[in-house]
Amino acid sequence: MCPERISIIVNNAINIGKVTASGTVGGINNASIKVKVKVKVKVKVKVKIKIKIKIKAPKLSGKMCYSVAYLEKKQSRLIERYKNMLPPEWKDPIHPKNKLDQLPEYYFLSAFTHPELPIVTGEGIRMKEWGLIPFWVKDEEKGTKIRKGTLNAVGETVFEKPSYRSIIRSKRGLLPVSGFFEWRDYNGKKYPYYIRLKDHDLFSLACIFDSWINKQSGEIIESFSVMTTPANTMMEAIHNRKKRMPLILSLEKEKEWIGNHLNEQEVLELIKPFDSNRMEAYPVSRRLNYSGNNRNTPEAIQKKNYPELPVIQS
DNA sequence: CCAGACGTTGTT
DNA sequence: GTCTGG
DNA sequence: CCAGACGTTGTT
DNA sequence: GTCTGG
Numbered sequence: 130m131c132p133e134r135i136s137i138i139v140n141n142a143i144n145i146g147k148v149t150a151s152g153t154v155g156g157i158n159n160a161s162i163k164v165k166v167k168v169k170v171k172v173k174v175k176v177k178i179k180i181k182i183k184i185k186a187p188k189l190s191g192k193m194c195y196s197v198a199y200l201e202k203k204q205s206r207l208i209e210r211y212k213n214m215l216p217p218e219w220k221d222p223i224h225p226k227n228k229l230d231q232l233p234e235y236y237f238l239s240a241f242t243h244p245e246l247p248i249v250t251g252e253g254i255r256m257k258e259w260g261l262i263p264f265w266v267k268d269e270e271k272g273t274k275i276r277k278g279t280l281n282a283v284g285e286t287v288f289e290k291p292s293y294r295s296i297i298r299s300k301r302g303l304l305p306v307s308g309f310f311e312w313r314d315y316n317g318k319k320y321p322y323y324i325r326l327k328d329h330d331l332f333s334l335a336c337i338f339d340s341w342i343n344k345q346s347g348e349i350i351e352s353f354s355v356m357t358t359p360a361n362t363m364m365e366a367i368h369n370r371k372k373r374m375p376l377i378l379s380l381e382k383e384k385e386w387i388g389n390h391l392n393e394q395e396v397l398e399l400i401k402p403f404d405s406n407r408m409e410a411y412p413v414s415r416r417l418n419y420s421g422n423n424r425n426t427p428e429a430i431q432k433k434n435y436p437e438l439p440v441i442q443s
Numbered sequence: 444c445c446a447g448a449c450g451t452t453g454t455t
Numbered sequence: 456g457t458c459t460g461g
Numbered sequence: 462c463c464a465g466a467c468g469t470t471g472t473t
Numbered sequence: 474g475t476c477t478g479g
Contacts, residue, residue: 241463
């Protein structure tokens with residue numbers, strides 16, 4: 130129940146002590162507690178002590194999804210892929226609303242550059258920037274700051290976080306990708322892996338999105354965050370102590386996710402690791418480790434053999 | 444009451 | 456170790 | 462996530 | 474916008 134040791138420092142024997150300690154608390158590993166102590170001296174010997182204890186559960190830490198490949202150039206293919214969940218007018222690929230025809234192929238895109246990508250929503254496919262700016266952000270400076278940390282949204286806590294808790298109920302979307310990248314830490318070296326589905330088709334990363342209005346300029350920024358969930362066995366093997374992966378939705382679940390009649394429980398039901406058996410992964414060039422390089426080249430998804438690296442199976 | 448945070452990751 | 460930039 | 466920097470002064 | 478800490 131109690132941390133292994135707590136030290137209390139009392140200043141001048143009158144008031145204060147503020148202590149932090151960590152250990153196992155109530156069965157929670159690595160929980161940290163903050164103890165605030167108020168001491169009132171009554172007589173020479175008698176002391177009244179007030180202790181307030183706050184237990185903070187450890188953060189769910191996670192490895193994440195910060196880079197993807199998007200290799201589908203043709204908007205018609207994209208629309209075809211998602212047509213059973215798009216509004217009727219979207220079933221016609223030449224409808225004037227469709228302005229996605231200039232999409233290049235993206236071999237490697239880093240979320241940290243806030244790329245603009247097509248997001249499938251209940252209203253259709255809309256371009257949005259990666260790195261969510263919550264609607265309540267006051268100014269551009271704050272928005273720039275906050276979006277560096279909203280590239281991903283932890284599935285288990287998404288109904289609690291101020292940045293996400295309201296939009297998770299109504300603004301859910303899909304980021305179509307060809308694959309994504311994760312780094313494996315082996316003998317102190319970082320090896321990037323390209324991960325995709327065995328069928329090599331486009332698949333969907335679940336995301337949530339928001340609109341932000343710049344009050345100064347009137348500009349509207351549409352942005353999104355990719356959901357994450359605990360890793361499946363393959364993603365765990367790509368090691369990294371983090372044990373997380375992006376939320377991949379199966380074909381059947383895609384439509385449900387972007388629909389607007391799910392309650393909290395039903396949304397949480399969808400936030401589950403994807404089946405390892407349907408995924409594959411292989412190492413790629415360590416050139417991807419350097420953001421100074423132009424990483425958006427076909428080499429990014431080319432398999433590279435590292436003799437020292439044990440193979441990972443799905 | 445007001446001011447400030449609001450996110451992710453990382454680590455021994 | 457910890458922060459910043461990509 | 463990764464790599465790379467990590468200080469001060471002066472100036473417009 | 475809404476919660477937390479002071």
